[in-house]
Amino acid sequence: MTNSDKYLNVWEVFREQKQMGLLGFYRGIVLSFVKIEIQTIITFVLIEKMRLHYGLMPKTCANEKEAIFKDCIMAKKPEVVKPPPGYFDRLWRIRDALRKRVAEAPRLSFFYLLKPFVSPPPPEPEPPIVEEEVVETHWMKAKKRLNRRLRKLGRRLLIIVYKSLEKHHKENDVSIEIKKDEEFFEEDDEKAHIPKMKRTYDHFEKEVEELEEEEESEQDQK
Structure with a gap:
């Protein structure tokens, strides 16, 4: 040149x-x-x-x-210092982490978003549900006592009816299967697991005995 x-x-x-x-x-x-x-x-x-x-x-x-x-x-141009391998990949990971954090929790503070690789604190455990103890009042005890007596009275009436029908069938030599009406049985009966058609005189008699034993135990406690 x-x-x-x-x-x-x-x-x-x-x-x-x-x-x-x-x-x-x-x-x-x-x-x-x-x-x-x-x-x-x-x-x-x-x-x-x-x-x-x-x-x-x-x-x-x-x-x-x-x-x-x-x-x-x-003159030679100064060498361009190239970034280390994987440098831009790390930037892309940081960018993706920031985008994900912003999308999942948009209400978080800006300083919290600057820490993309820090996991959020675990959620606080919910307080245990404390069941309140039901204290039986005088009226609740009286209601239970009345239900027990009505149940015992109904069972005794059924026993009387069943015995009279059984006696009548034996005298007249008639073999008829007696079907008990469903209205005589309560929905919350303790013996509800027994099929109603299989309830016989023996079941009624046992229930009456159990009710009488409960009354006797209550009187002894008093």
Whole structure:
């Protein structure tokens, strides 16, 4: 790109034309563009800029100028420091974690979102449900006692009816299966697990005995 001989010739043309005055100077510039290649002119301008910057004289330091110019042109560009492998993958993971955290919990604070790899604190356990103890009042005890007596009375009436029917069937020599009405049995009866059609006189008698034992135990406690 550079040529010291052409450069010196250009400088001589400029120096001579400056001595001839302004008109000769412009004539010299036109002649220099016509006679000398454009590449040499560009080189001359660049070297003149370097001379003004470094303070070098053209004739005595022509070789030094060329060396400086070549060093500037041929200087190696600084190496671009490449990031370590996986650096951008980590950035993408952080971005995805932030997006996921914002989508799942949009009401969290900004400082909490800055920690994408910190798991949120575990939820507080719900307080255990404490069942209140039911204290039996006087009216509740009286209601239980009344239900027990009514149940015992109903069972005794059924026993009487069953015995009379059984006696009537034996006297008349009639074998008829007695079906008990469902209205005689309560829904919350303790013996509800026994099929109603299989309830016989023995079951009723046992229930009456159990009810009588409960009453006797209550009287003993009093």
